[in-house]
Amino acid sequence: MMLYYQLFINGEFRDSAHEHNIINPSTGEVIADVAIASPKDVDLAIESARAAFDNGPWPRISLKERKDFLLRIAQGILDKAGELAKLESLNTGKPIKESTFMDVPSSARTFEHFANNLEKYLNSSTIKVDNAHSHLIREPQGVVVLIVPWNYPLLIASWKLAAALAAGNTVVLKPSSLTPLSVLELAKIVQEAGLPKGVVNIIHGSGAKIGEALCADKRVDMISFTGGNTVGRQILEYASKNVKKLIMELGGKSASLVLKDADLELAVNGSLCSIFLNQGQMCTAMSRIFVEDDIYDKFINDFTDKTKRIKLGLAMDYEAQMGPLISEEQRKKICRYVQDAKIQGAKLVCGGKIPEAHNLKKGFFFEPTVLSEVSPKMNIFHEEVFGPVACISKFSTLDEAIELVNMSDFALAGSIWTKGDILAQDLAKKINAGIIWINTYGMFYNEAPYGGFKQSGFGKELGHEGFLEYTRLKNIIIDKTENSKPIINYWYGF
Ligand code: NAD
Numbered sequence: 001m002m003l004y005y006q007l008f009i010n011g012e013f014r015d016s017a018h019e020h021n022i023i024n025p026s027t028g029e030v031i032a033d034v035a036i037a038s039p040k041d042v043d044l045a046i047e048s049a050r051a052a053f054d055n056g057p058w059p060r061i062s063l064k065e066r067k068d069f070l071l072r073i074a075q076g077i078l079d080k081a082g083e084l085a086k087l088e089s090l091n092t093g094k095p096i097k098e099s100t101f102m103d104v105p106s107s108a109r110t111f112e113h114f115a116n117n118l119e120k121y122l123n124s125s126t127i128k129v130d131n132a133h134s135h136l137i138r139e140p141q142g143v144v145v146l147i148v149p150w151n152y153p154l155l156i157a158s159w160k161l162a163a164a165l166a167a168g169n170t171v172v173l174k175p176s177s178l179t180p181l182s183v184l185e186l187a188k189i190v191q192e193a194g195l196p197k198g199v200v201n202i203i204h205g206s207g208a209k210i211g212e213a214l215c216a217d218k219r220v221d222m223i224s225f226t227g228g229n230t231v232g233r234q235i236l237e238y239a240s241k242n243v244k245k246l247i248m249e250l251g252g253k254s255a256s257l258v259l260k261d262a263d264l265e266l267a268v269n270g271s272l273c274s275i276f277l278n279q280g281q282m283c284t285a286m287s288r289i290f291v292e293d294d295i296y297d298k299f300i301n302d303f304t305d306k307t308k309r310i311k312l313g314l315a316m317d318y319e320a321q322m323g324p325l326i327s328e329e330q331r332k333k334i335c336r337y338v339q340d341a342k343i344q345g346a347k348l349v350c351g352g353k354i355p356e357a358h359n360l361k362k363g364f365f366f367e368p369t370v371l372s373e374v375s376p377k378m379n380i381f382h383e384e385v386f387g388p389v390a391c392i393s394k395f396s397t398l399d400e401a402i403e404l405v406n407m408s409d410f411a412l413a414g415s416i417w418t419k420g421d422i423l424a425q426d427l428a429k430k431i432n433a434g435i436i437w438i439n440t441y442g443m444f445y446n447e448a449p450y451g452g453f454k455q456s457g458f459g460k461e462l463g464h465e466g467f468l469e470y471t472r473l474k475n476i477i478i479d480k481t482e483n484s485k486p487i488i489n490y491w492y493g494f
Helices: 039-054 063-079 081-092 096-121 153-166 181-192 207-215 229-242 264-280 293-308 328-343 398-405 421-430 463-469
Strands: 003-005 007-009 012-014 018-024 029-036 125-129 132-140 143-147 170-174 200-202 222-226 245-249 255-258 288-292 347-350 369-372 389-395 413-417 435-438 471-479
Touching (some): 003 181, 007 039, 029 081, 029 181, 039 143, 039 170, 039 200, 039 207, 063 181, 081 153, 096 463, 143 153, 143 207, 153 463, 207 229, 222 229, 229 245, 255 264, 264 389, 264 413, 288 293, 293 389, 328 347, 328 369, 398 421
Parallel strands (some): 003 029, 222 245, 288 389, 369 389
Antiparallel strands (some): 007 012, 007 200, 018 029, 125 132, 347 369
């Protein structure tokens, strides 16, 4: 059955003059039509968010009421968990097990986390200085535009939306035009939760067509963007027109270090997850794996052996361990990267092709791929592939390993596999990245901030620090001079 979704503006679902087909990447079939926002719809969405912030109750209601609204959204997600997981998998191609056990419950937990902590996170403080008190209070930023990519549509939207709302902002949220379905389903949950009109507006459309109108508008105070670097740079330009607060979560070229004393089975299994989960379409994918030379051959053998056993399947198949890529365009890009790497001297150990199985023929599938002998002379060493391609290289000394890991314009994440706890922590300090996992990969916590450095962007999501990004700090200074008047007041006074 064909699904149909409308825009969500000022608390109401609305049609528009044009619609856009949404494709199921497992089969290439159209699964939904979604209304496309016109320039007028974008204007209306911003105007609604502005009015809800300036004149509406949301920034002014009690923190207890705000908490209850967010808890209702969390419960709404849990009540519809099965439906949301199915939609997410149909639309993104990620195996249903991942949506069911990771994306959807984690999204609900993010709303719960910010609901339960917003009062603590908004704590004000007072600095007592000579003859004065400086009272520091946290206020919402105002109208926040949230722009979300296609790899974790519901989860990344929830990270942004829960923190922005908990801080008292009103928002215009734009999912990727490839994957809007779960986020538009979230709009229904927001409406059922009874949030005041205009607090949440969700629009759909191509970023190239509506992005500038959305981001350069004077009525918008902040943009929280997650996506690639090309678009990220455009957003920086738009934001510069009116000087806006930004969170930029951009691309990555993260690396794993596997030391000779590592628990090999753990390192192999963890590294498989770090590059093949979600078909490798993760900003934190460990697309470069550096293995100490003593265990290099054994690591490659075990890693390749297990890679070959990964079961590809349609996203709705509970047995599938890897689904299709998001689009034909993405698949072509990945094929090109693998071909170029081979021409530049990398060795193809396994995969590297479109699978031949009959049931996968119509989808955008690509075999999990292992390349070895990847060196800094190759493009694939430096550029984000965003697909299931593991590049494995060896190192001989730890200094060499750190140099290789840090040889990147990105600085998002890293993993270290070793039994030496102290050594691991020392290496973690030397790796240029915003998040380092030791003997694990991909653990995100609502309590702990996440975000990269260098061209991986700036600002944090999650945790207290991530929450504070959606606030502004006001300093109120109160004169406390006793028995005299502050001299500044009399500078020109007589
Ligand atoms: P993308 O940059 O193509 O698109 C991201 C979003 O921006 C989409 O909603 C898109 O519609 C919108 N957009 C496109 N052009 C725009 C414009 N001119 N103005 C405003 N918005 C515009 O990224 P993608 O292909 O959806 O996602 C993959 C990228 O996202 C990868 O580079 C990945 O590393 C990155 N990513 C980063 C993180 C992180 O936390 N650092 C997390 C997930 C994904």
